[in-house]
Amino acid sequence: MRESADERHDRLLELVREQGSARVSELAARLGVSPVTVRRDVETLAERGLLDRVHGSVSWPRSAAAAGGALPAPGGGGPVLGLLAPSATYYFAEVIRGAHEAAAQAGARLILRISDYRPEEDKARAEGLLAAGADGLLIAPGWQAAGDQAAYGDWMSELPVPAVLLERQPAPGSPLDDMDRVCSDHRHGVLLALRHLIRLGHGVPLLVARADSPTALAVRAGYDEALGALGLEQPRPVIDSVPAELDRVHFEEAVRAVQAAVTTGGVTAALVHNDVDAIHLVQRLAELGVRVPQDLALVAYDDEVAALADTPLTAVAPPKRQVGLYGTRMLVERLTAGPRSRTAEQQEQEPGQHLALLPRLHVRVSCGAEAVR
The missing domain is CATH 3.40.50.2300 (Response regulator)
Incomplete structure (x- = not known):
């Protein structure tokens, strides 16, 4: 199967993150594509604030600029938050806007992946966010049918980073029911x-x-x-x-x-x-x-x-915007105040949160x- 642009972007980001910096020609060789393709990918990723470009080389971003706004890049002291959404338009445009606002307020950087309501691709998209440096995830799975959680959702219970579900309520008693979440009622x-x-x-x-x-x-x-x-x-x-x-x-x-x-x-x-x-x-x-x-x-x-x-x-x-806003605040709290102010045992005993917001x-x-x- 031919590799998608998103999958190639994930591999490119992982290479740069591992090395700190790399030349375009080196990345082309490692990825098995042409230098023209890499330059185009680098331009796309740099516009989103995921990479820095300097005279034919690419480096992990250190500036304070970020995709879509003035959010700090990795190395600036704030966490990197990954947001997986089924769409960037209609309903979820406001959810994304709220998440962006809360990230900016917290000094965090937000990076976005879209699943286009293809739940079978949610896991790969989330892995792409982790490869891009996400310290925690905000996840609105691309579920559509009643059986999609059972078919495509188990991976979320085994994530290596804190995560918050947005606008999704898993089946009671399922492993995902233990996750933090923020939903409209x-x-x-x-x-x-x-x-x-x-x-x-x-x-x-x-x-x-x-x-x-x-x-x-x-x-x-x-x-x-x-x-x-x-x-x-x-x-x-x-x-x-x-x-x-x-x-x-x-x-x-x-x-x-x-x-x-x-x-x-x-x-x-x-x-x-x-x-x-x-x-x-x-x-x-x-x-x-x-x-x-x-x-x-x-x-x-x-x-x-x-x-x-x-x-x-x-x-x-x-309350779409507030779902993104409060979900991001919840995740930032898990990533920042928690580890610094509590022992590992206290963190383990800290209860999860299910927040329902009223329309x-x-x-x-x-x-x-x-x-x-």
């Missing part, structure tokens, strides 16, 4: 949405949701729990949602199911995961004669782009209530 977020719609006088809200991410699965589980907590019965089965741009046929089936629920089933409210799907849904429903909020009060989940819809969408906003409900036009300003 999506069950609470769903409860906020349903309770708000009920208080506006609607019947039991319908759920329209994906099933292709841990957040989607948590929203579905939270829906069942919220109905129980509110003493309500599920009005009809959850309508499976899919991205309109990926599967137009099944998206249209979901739209038609919502239309039927409104026009013949008496449903007047719905919770939709996520924002983008909700916007597409509202647009298509309008073409079919179902108006939001006049015929259907709607709350979206994620609050990434909900406010930008033609009819601004009321939305549940998980907020941002009220706008789509639910038929006056927006909160």
Whole structure:
């Protein structure tokens, strides 16, 4: 199998870290690639703050500059933090931003790897972060299906450095359940949405949701729990949602199911995961004669782009930035204050932490209530 650019970058970084510095020609020979390829790799890594370039040579970074901002490089006294995320856009862009802010505040350096929601590559990406000098890891695995943790997650329980899980809740009793973690409490977020719609006088809200991410699965589980907590019965089965741009046929089936629920089933409210799907849904429903909020009060989940819809969408906003912020602070505490202030025995007895952060409900036009300003 042909070596990927990320794998080659990892080997290059490991060579430079071991030697302290190396010439481009030497690296090309060691890596078995052309000097042109190495120069291109070095330029990429230097732009991210992972290497320094000096007259045809490459060295481990010593300056205070770092990728994406003024974070100190190794040797500057602060730890190096590796962040593995499934994406650098949409939901996780804010998680990354929070981690970056907290790292800067702590005098740490943050380096990033993206798995593109391919959980089978999470381990290799994490190993790449360790090869790049990470002293601890922030990990948001690329899990999508319910079985992905069991299939692709065991390696995290054997990491040689401290690690904090972000926005992922492992199965109770599994080895990963012992790890530090910071997560949004999506069950609470769903409860906020349903309770708000009920208080506006609607019947039991319908759920329209994906099933292709841990957040989607948590929203579905939270829906069942919220109905129980509110003493309500599920009005009809959850309508499976899919991205309109990926599967137009099944998206249209979901739209038609919502239309039927409104026009013949008496449903007047719905919770939709996520924002983008909700916007597409509202647009298509309008073409079919179902108006939001006049015929259907709607709350979206994620609050990434909900406010930008033609009819601004009321939305549940998980505390994405704070997940990155608090998770990074937790990891820095493990890496810095702990070893210096506690004996090895005390560190062993220090309890792990599971921090759940509560989402907020941002009220706008789509639910038929006056927006909160």
